[in-house]
Amino acid sequence: MAQLIDGKAISAAVREEIREDCEKLVRETGVRPGLAVIIVGEDPASQIYVRNKEKACQEVGFLSRTYRLAADTKQEQLEELIDELNRDKEIHGILVQLPLPDHLDGNALLLRIKPEKDVDAFHPFNVGQIMIGNYDLAPCTPAGVMVLLEKSGISVAGKRCVVVGRSNIVGKPQAMLLLHANGTVTIAHSKTKDLADLTRQAQVLVVAVRHPKLITGNMVSEGVVVIDVGMNRDEAGKLCGDVDFDSVAPKASYITPVPGGVGPMTITMLMKNTLTAARRAAKEI
Ligand code: NAP
Numbered sequence: 001m002a003q004l005i006d007g008k009a010i011s012a013a014v015r016e017e018i019r020e021d022c023e024k025l026v027r028e029t030g031v032r033p034g035l036a037v038i039i040v041g042e043d044p045a046s047q048i049y050v051r052n053k054e055k056a057c058q059e060v061g062f063l064s065r066t067y068r069l070a071a072d073t074k075q076e077q078l079e080e081l082i083d084e085l086n087r088d089k090e091i092h093g094i095l096v097q098l099p100l101p102d103h104l105d106g107n108a109l110l111l112r113i114k115p116e117k118d119v120d121a122f123h124p125f126n127v128g129q130i131m132i133g134n135y136d137l138a139p140c141t142p143a144g145v146m147v148l149l150e151k152s153g154i155s156v157a158g159k160r161c162v163v164v165g166r167s168n169i170v171g172k173p174q175a176m177l178l179l180h181a182n183g184t185v186t187i188a189h190s191k192t193k194d195l196a197d198l199t200r201q202a203q204v205l206v207v208a209v210r211h212p213k214l215i216t217g218n219m220v221s222e223g224v225v226v227i228d229v230g231m232n233r234d235e236a237g238k239l240c241g242d243v244d245f246d247s248v249a250p251k252a253s254y255i256t257p258v259p260g261g262v263g264p265m266t267i268t269m270l271m272k273n274t275l276t277a278a279r280r281a282a283k284e285i
Contacts, residue, residue: 002226002252003152007144010151011264018271019060025279026061033278034063034090035119035270038081039097040104041071046097049267053095056267062274063090071101078104082112092281093119093274116280119273122169130173133180136280137273142174144265145206145227146181152254154225156183156204164188164199164215164242165208170229174206195219207242217247226255229262 026032035057039050050066057064067081078096085094094117100106110118115125121137129135138146149156161183165171171187178185188198190209196219199205207215208229220226226249230242241258249255256262 002249002255005148005152005227005254005256005261007148007256007261007264010148011144011268013151014147014265014268015056015060015271018268018275021275022061025275025282029282029285031278031282031285032061032063032090033092033274034065034088035093035095035274036065036067036085036088036091037095037097038067038069038078040069040073040078041101043099046099050097052267053270056271057274060271060275062271065091073104075104075108078109079112082109086112086114086117089281091117092278093117093270095120095270117277119270119277121173121273127168127173130176136276138177138269139169139173140266140269140273141170141208141229141262142177143269143272144262145174145229146177147269148227148256148262148265149204149225154204154254156181159183159203160201161185161204161206162188162199162202163206163208164195165210165229167208170208174208174229178204178206209242211242212240213242213244215243215248217244217251220248220251222251223253224251226252227262228256228258230258231263 037050037053039046054064085091094113096109110122115123118126121139126137156178161178163171163175166187166189175185175187188195199219200221202224204225206227212232212234228241228243232240234240239259
């Protein structure tokens with residue numbers, strides 16, 4: 001039976017490190033990391049995410065500002081707010097909570113955020129930096145996966161890594177981060193032929209497909225390390241991953257549960273990116 005990778009415990013330990021590093025930064029430079037979150041409209045899931053981000057900021061000692069705007073807010077108003085936050089010395093990270101109402105151009109907003117303050121690491125400048133391996137901000141979920149592996153003592157160097165999913169926020173950056181850690185990486189997607197044949201070759205398997213329990217026990221080999229990024233509801237409304245835990249765990253050496261695996265790491269890595277951005281700003285004072 002696989003060893004569980006405890007994302008809650010690892011996340012709590014990393015947050016404690018961030019809290020200590022924040023205190024040190026304030027003590028030594030007077031700079032307190034600051035995160036601004038912009039949320040437009042009333043999407044209930046987004047409201048919860050934003051509250052969790054505020055709580056995380058409090059926990060690690062950051063300044064947190066949330067801009068709750070009406071669903072009919074105009075593009076120009078948002079652009080003005082981003083320009084203002086780009087100039088604001090107290091703010092080191094700016095995040096626009098997705099999804100946005102249809103009338104807004106999310107891509108234009110993303111391009112408006114200064115890359116140094118883009119703590120989601122979605123701006124094309126930061127995406128390019130990741131591509132060439134010269135980055136200190138990486139998208140939170142894939143970065144969290146790398147920390148889970150590292151803190152569990154799992155090296156991907158020289159290993160056959162398969163990433164299932166090629167989204168811009170998870171699959172693609174995940175593949176790049178594994179590559180920079182010297183994994184031999186293959187990316188699978190919905191047009192991949194014979195997915196099971198590919199996933200059986202994986203020594204490290206990261207799954208981010210938005211498809212409940214897509215990966216089953218007959219699709220993996222003995223000893224595989226399985227990271228399940230998925231967050232779905234099953235028929236009974238219960239939270240479940242993209243991996244069928246019950247059939248895969250007996251064959252895996254390590255596996256992340258859902259919930260309690262990758263999920264808790266994402267906001268923690270947002271805190272880490274905000275700390276990194278604040279440290280950079282402190283050096284420039
Ligand atoms: P997404 O944008 O919907 O992308 C899904 C990817 O999976 C696409 O590349 C798609 O291929 C591929 N795919 C779909 N069905 C497939 C199949 N049958 N076989 C192979 N590949 C398939 O999803 P995402 O934003 O990357 O998120 C993925 C999952 O992670 C979701 O469950 C999401 O809720 C979860 N998530 C969790 C966190 C967290 O904090 N834990 C953060 C972000 C996302 P094509 O490109 O060919 O369409």
